[in-house]
Amino acid sequence: MAAGDVRYDCEVIAVGELADQFFAAGIVVLFGEGVPEELADFAVVHRPTITTGGLRAGDRIHLGATEIVTVLAVGDVADENLVALGHLSLKRNGEIEAALPGDVCCDEGPLPEFGVGDRIRIVAGS
Numbered sequence: 001m002a003a004g005d006v007r008y009d010c011e012v013i014a015v016g017e018l019a020d021q022f023f024a025a026g027i028v029v030l031f032g033e034g035v036p037e038e039l040a041d042f043a044v045v046h047r048p049t050i051t052t053g054g055l056r057a058g059d060r061i062h063l064g065a066t067e068i069v070t071v072l073a074v075g076d077v078a079d080e081n082l083v084a085l086g087h088l089s090l091k092r093n094g095e096i097e098a099a100l101p102g103d104v105c106c107d108e109g110p111l112p113e114f115g116v117g118d119r120i121r122i123v124a125g126s
Contacts, residue, residue, distance in 0.1 A: 007054050008082060008122040010046035015114050018042040023111045026093060028063070030120065032086020044114050046086060053083035058125030061090065061106065064118040071125070073098045073105040 013033065018041045022029055031043040055078060059071040069090075075098035081087040087102070094108040 002124065005052075005124045006050050006121060007052050007059065007124055008048065008120075009050040010048040010086065010120050012044055012046050012114055012116055012118040012120065014040070014045040014116065016041040016043050016045070019044060019114070023113075026091060026108070026111065028088075028090040028111060028114075030082075030086060030088040030090065034085070044120075046120060048086055051083050051086075053079050054124070055079040055082060055104065055122060056125065057096075060123045060125060062119070062121040062123065064112045064114060064120075067112040069106040069109065071104060071106055071122075072096050073103070075099075075101040075103040077101040078104050 022042050029043045031045055033047055035043050035045050055074050057071050057073055061069045073096050081102055088104055089102050090104050092106050092109050095105040098105055
């Protein structure tokens with residue numbers, strides 16, 4: 001996959017009532033439309049349009065209209081979970097090794113507010 005190719009693209013269709021508590025801790029929990037009911041309250045639920053996958057360190061994640069973060073580490077099952085379930089635990093913690101198999105660690109910084117209709121796109125890095 002060449003730099004700039006889209007690995008994953010989706011549209012936010014719902015934001016759980018408790019998701020902002022995770023945002024405050026620098027975490028976004030993404031789930032596709034089949035999110036288990038017990039997880040929906042803290043998830044950003046989305047409908048994917050591109051699910052190629054292949055998530056790697058160096059990729060760029062576009063969160064909404066303006067925020068772009070860089071992937072620093074990808075847990076062993078994170079890409080598989082993203083492609084199969086639309087599930088991703090994105091953490092803006094600056095870590096270069098994923099502590100959990102499903103983690104995607106990114107550069108540190110605040111997270112944007114998410115709303116219905118926002119796009120999340122993962123683009124291959126160089």
